[in-house]
Amino acid sequence: MQNSEVKIIHNKEVAPGYFLLGLSWTPKRVRPGQFVMLRVSDGLDPLLRRPFGIYRVMPGQRGVELLYQVVGKGTRILAAKRPGESLGVLGPLGNGFPKPGKGKKIIMAAGGMGIVPLYPLINELKDGLLLFGARGKAGTKVIKDFKKLKCRIRIATEDGSAGQAGLVTDLLREEVTPDAVVxxxxxxxxxxxxxxxxxxxxxxxxxxxxxxxxxGIGVCLGCAVKTRTHEEEAENRLYKMVCSDGPVFSSGDMDWDAI
Ligand SMILES: Cc1cc2nc3c(=O)[nH]c(=O)nc-3n(C[C@H](O)[C@H](O)[C@H](O)COP(=O)(O)OP(=O)(O)OC[C@H]3O[C@@H](n4cnc5c(N)ncnc54)[C@H](O)[C@@H]3O)c2cc1C
Ligand code: FES
Known part of the structure; x- marks a missing residue:
């Protein structure tokens, strides 16, 4: 894990409200599903770094790209940054996705910006079925780059303006089999x-x-989630940190009523 001050290579709006940020930062090894904490301001506001998934390593190892949506103050400040400016980057953080195992049907299901960590996973596995859910057609623009990857894509939109009308979970119900890994x-x-x-x-x-x-490193305990892994153990052992134990967990380990 590195804590670096890195230059912005590009920060392009790829769809309304969605930005692709190129950083001249080349960590030794990045696993699909890992993330970084970005310091978007040199001042005190916002004080906290913001977490973003690592979308892809740029060709020729020039750096990495992050894909983000503007939702609040931190991402608004980020969107105004220009090439040549610097950002504080802490990472790569978290555990990343485990491998699927031989002969498995690989299914990936993403909702909205949940698409980000799946890009490096598909890129590494060179296989899989991507199920993507969005509210409407505008939200599907973020998967344009996935069409160049080796995967089949199915889309569901809540308003039916692209792909199948409905939810990504409807697609999953149709596709999932016992030989799949999701x-x-x-x-x-x-x-x-x-x-x-x-x-x-x-x-x-x-x-x-x-x-x-x-x-972002397991110290503040601010990102605790309840698990059902060690039900016989003390209550405080039931909690895991999303930043340092995750962000990837086996779904069967989570206490979904507490999430
Ligand atoms: C491990 C991890 C990876 C992430 N990867 C990406 C990514 O690749 N691309 C991306 O666009 N976003 C990603 N996010 C979400 C991103 O961190 C938040 O959108 C960002 O911190 C918002 O900062 P802000 O200051 O703009 O918004 P704030 O002013 O902090 O919040 C604005 C609104 O967004 C909501 N919000 C804030 N953080 C989150 C969150 N984590 N999840 C859902 N809603 C949130 C708040 O409740 C509020 O309604 C990731 C989050 C985590 C934990
Ligand atoms: S963010 Fe501090 S422990 Fe996870």
Missing amino acids: YACGPPGMLKAVSVIAEQADAPCWVSLERSMAC
């Missing part, structure tokens, strides 16, 4: 539903969780 990232409600569907199909399922984070 990787998922998205809002908590979606992940809970994915977890139930995978469990009913007897398929292993890995979920990448998002939590507000302050330190």
Whole structure:
């Protein structure tokens, strides 16, 4: 893990409100599903770094790219940054996704910006079926780059303006089989539903969780999630840190009623 001051190579709006940020930062090794904590301001506001998944390593190892959506103050400040400016980067952080095992049907389910950690996973595995859910057609623009990867893609939109009308979990119900392994990232409600569907199909399922984070390295305990891994143990042992124990967890280990 490095704590570096790095230059911005580009910060392009790739769809309204969605930005691709290129950083001249080349960590030795990045596993799919790992993330960074970005310091977006030199001042005290916002004080805390913001977590972002590592989207891809740029050709020729020139740096890495992050894909982010503007949702609040920190991402608004980030969107105004220009090439040549510097940012504080802490990472790579977290555990990343485990490998699927031989002969498995690989299914990835993403909702909204949950798509980000799945890009490096598909890129590494060169295989898989991507199920992507968005509210409407505008939200599907973020998967344009996935069409160049070796994966089949199915889309569901809530308003039916692109792909199948409905939820990404409807697609998962149609596709999941006991020989599948499911990787998922998205809002908590979606992940809970994915977890139930995978469990009913007897398929292993890995979920990448998002939590507000302050330190990103397991110190502040701000990103604790409740698990059901060690039910016989003391209550405080039931909690895991999304930043340092995760962000990827086996869905069967999570206490979904507490997430
Ligand atoms: C491990 C991890 C990886 C992430 N990867 C990405 C990524 O690749 N691309 C990306 O666009 N975003 C990603 N996020 C979410 C991103 O960190 C937040 O969107 C960002 O911190 C918001 O900062 P802000 O100051 O703009 O918004 P704030 O002003 O802090 O919040 C604005 C609104 O966004 C909501 N919000 C803040 N953080 C989150 C969150 N983590 N999940 C859901 N809602 C949130 C708040 O509740 C509030 O409603 C990731 C989060 C985690 C924990
Ligand atoms: S963000 Fe501090 S412990 Fe996870």
